[in-house]
Structures are given as structure tokens and as C-alpha cells.
Amino acid sequence: MPYVNIKITREGATAEQKAALIKGVTQLLVDVLGKNPKTTVVVIDEVETDNWGVAGETITARRQRGE
Secondary structure: OOEEEEEEEOOOOOHHHHHHHHHHHHHHHHHHHOOOHHHOEEEEEEEOHHHOEEOOEEHHHHHHOOO
């Protein structure tokens, strides 16, 4: 049973976009590894930008600078 955990920043991904991610990742596992979609689990965690850091700073700070 594959378990995929997608972590994204909480910046407005719509329900439709998240559903597309779940569907697409599930299909990828079917196509590439022959996994059963009925037993494939996909979880999306949305992380606040203050709680996600790159290169020693938060995503919040990087977004404020336009990065």
C-alpha cells in the first residue's frame, strides 16, 4: 500500500488543485509501479509559510521580498 505525503505551503491551493494532485500522484504510481489505486494513500499537508524555511529564512520573509 503506497503512502505519499505531499507538503505544500498554505498559500491558497484550491480544493480542485489538491484533488488534481491526489488523482495525478495516484495515477503516476499506477503507471510507473503498477500499484493498485484502491490501496494508494495520498495526504496533503499545508504548512504555514512561517513554519517552512529555505536557506536559513522563512518562506514568509522570502515571499515578502518577491522570491
